[in-house]
Amino acid sequence: MKPSQFAKGFKARPDSTSSEKRTALDRLNAIDGIVDLQHVGQAANGRSSAFVADEPSDIATGVESEEYRTWRRANRYTTGQVIELPLKSIKTSPFNPRHFYLKSSIAELAVNLAKQGQQQAIHVIPDYENPGTFFVSDGGRRVRALKEANKETVKAVVVDLPIGIQSYKLGYDLNVQRDSQTVFDNAVVWRRFLDEEHFQSQRELADHLGLDESTIAVALSIAKLPENVMHEMVARPDRFGSNMAYQIARYHAARGSDSTLRLINKITSDDLSTRQVADIVKGRASAQDTPKTPSRQRYAQRLDIKLDGVSVGDLKSYGEDRLELRLRGLSRERRDELLHQIESMLQAVEKKK
Known part of the structure; x- marks a missing residue:
């Protein structure tokens, strides 16, 4: 450089x-x-x-x-x-x-x-x-x-x-x-920092950023994924965090891009957990027939929720009588504000009965 x-x-x-x-x-x-x-x-x-x-x-x-x-x-x-x-x-x-x-x-x-x-x-x-x-x-x-x-x-x-x-x-x-x-931003940028010799080691990079060296190591493992594979996960940071992405990187190293993309699709469609994906990586289960958790019901509809253009979770409907709202990564102020709005909405619905 x-x-x-x-x-x-x-x-x-x-x-x-x-x-x-x-x-x-x-x-x-x-x-x-x-x-x-x-x-x-x-x-x-x-x-x-x-x-x-x-x-x-x-x-x-x-x-x-x-x-x-x-x-x-x-x-x-x-x-x-x-x-x-x-x-x-x-x-x-x-x-x-x-x-x-x-x-x-x-x-x-x-x-x-x-x-x-x-x-x-x-x-x-x-x-x-x-x-x-x-x-x-x-x-x-x-x-x-x-x-x-x-x-x-x-x-x-x-x-x-x-x-x-x-x-x-x-x-x-x-x-x-x-x-x-996102972990994917970190993976690409940190890998480039080391490749261009801005830092001589993972330890030096970790020290400069004030992070644990294991955090750097996980990101660098994810950095080995092709960008087209990362792109399939970037849009769902709530679903593909560092642990899930690390397992996918391990799977990619053994199976290649095509199989990895199919696994990513299955994770999204079947709502697989990180533990289930880890079992697939270790060969304890097949990516084709991995059973869903018995207690987990397949949702009928899913709405991606964004705040300020960033995905923060989803709203899922199950059967005829169940809704599930999951939001992550919110500040305490935003969380409390949303909670107050939901409570007000439910109170308004109750008054109409």
């Missing part, structure tokens, strides 16, 4: 402490707070966002990097200001934690953006070595959807964030908070 500014983040640098990560996240939150206030002010005054010469608030940025300060002053930019940038000037970061983007999800978002416009600005980092271009820090889905919708510009906030592994780790932390990071 050709040396660049991005490789600097990998050169024998100690792992960021939790406080450093928190500072970066707080900086983004502070910038978003400024953006919200600016939107209110612009709505009241009828003004649009533009480059301006005002100095930024130290509350939002803390201590600026020299590169960012030079860029900001040269471009007369106020920290936190929402500006319009040409889509062609936006580039994917080589340290983007996401690798897989569902075409159906991008298409759905593109339709929404075409109707309502872009409501939330993306975050970008200037490419200081190539003036006029930017790397996406947060908002990769929106950029893809805007291109799908044939838009030419994107609303963006230019942020002062580190490049390299720190940029990756910040994006990774944000995605984990949103439940949008």
Whole structure:
């Protein structure tokens, strides 16, 4: 890999402490707070966002990097200001934690953006070595959807964030908070980090990310799967977590892609458990005649449930009198909000009787 500014983040640098990560996240939150206030002010005054010469608030940025300060002053930019940038000037970061983007999800978002416009600005980092271009820090889905919708510009906030592994780790932390990071993203990206010798070993990678080495090892085993096989599982993160994907990787190593794709279809259609799949991998059962758990009834209908474009579970109907709702990966606030809404709906149904 050709040396660049991005490789600097990998050169024998100690792992960021939790406080450093928190500072970066707080900086983004502070910038978003400024953006919200600016939107209110612009709505009241009828003004649009533009480059301006005002100095930024130290509350939002803390201590600026020299590169960012030079860029900001040269471009007369106020920290936190929402500006319009040409889509062609936006580039994917080589340290983007996401690798897989569902075409159906991008298409759905593109339709929404075409109707309502872009409501939330993306975050970008200037490419200081190539003036006029930017790397996406947060908002990769929106950029893809805007291109799908044939838009030419994107609303963006230019942020002062580190490049390299720190940029990756910040994006990774944000995605984990949103439940949008998958084991398949990790598998592909971590494998590439090692192949390009950004890290010399699994242990070094685990130390930098603050993860257990066994987590890295499982992901690297999954990384051996072809991407077309991974794509069949990416859309169902509730069904294909790291344990299930690991078993499928073992099965693929022995049986190949065609048999593995048939197994994935059977897991989905017959709702096989990880233990049942492990028995198939070990040869204790056949992928063709694996019995279902006796107590498990085949559902009649299944509705995939998405929140913010991400699959979080499903609603299944059984027979004539049973519904089963399964949701995973929700924040406590979102969970409690949904629970309250369900309780209110049931109370309303009860009052109608």
